[in-house]
Amino acid sequence: MLIHALTATNKSPLLALARRIADAGCNLSESRVSTIGTEVSLMLLATGAWDALAKLETALAKLSRDESMHLVHYRTGPRQNSSHLLPYLVEVVAADRPGIVARIVDFFSQHGISVEQLNSTRYQAMQTGAEMFQAQFTIGIPAEIHIAALRDDFLELCDGLNLDAIMDPVKF
Known part of the structure; x- marks a missing residue:
């Protein structure tokens, strides 16, 4: 339940x-x-x-x-086995502005990637006072997707949006 x-x-x-x-x-x-x-x-x-x-x-x-x-x-049922999905952690930091999460989720959706968890927050940078945005995504990447190509495409998107991002496998 x-x-x-x-x-x-x-x-x-x-x-x-x-x-x-x-x-x-x-x-x-x-x-x-x-x-x-x-x-x-x-x-x-x-x-x-x-x-x-x-x-x-x-x-x-x-x-x-x-x-x-x-x-x-x-009442709900048991979750289907998702052993074909590779768990990856994506972290994004940027100057805060509307639409960042929507653009990232759209990218993952277009590639058939599920967002398993998302935590995001806004904060003020201590050094400069700039309004910042930070997000952590746990995603499930289908095993047949070429990881290096996906990472390159994702980082290219982030560069175009002026986002600092990493994409690494979940290590636990």
Whole structure:
């Protein structure tokens, strides 16, 4: 069961959700917690027997009545095996301006590459005060794609957009 919760950072439901998952007899298989602005976002994947999942659904329905939290949950299936995808990490740093993420995602999409994870932020450079942008993408590159050619094309795109970027295999 996939559970997504959004709420103010001072009211993080992580403990409450983790307890309800355990109390229902389910396992917390995967989790992502992220604070963005004044909000916290939780994505949790709970697994268990059908009756444990039904019990969890009932508990989540009660919890979703809290008006200070947006809660969505639904049953999902197992992820398909993606062993044909090579995991790569892409890091980009640039002067902040609109459209950077859209251009990079468009490039990956045109090449049949999936974006598995994305973290990005804006910050002010300590030395100059310039508004900067930084992003880390974890991508899945189909094994049949020639990596050197892809890297060359990607770095050429980044040069044209005045982005500093690297593309390296994930090493863990």
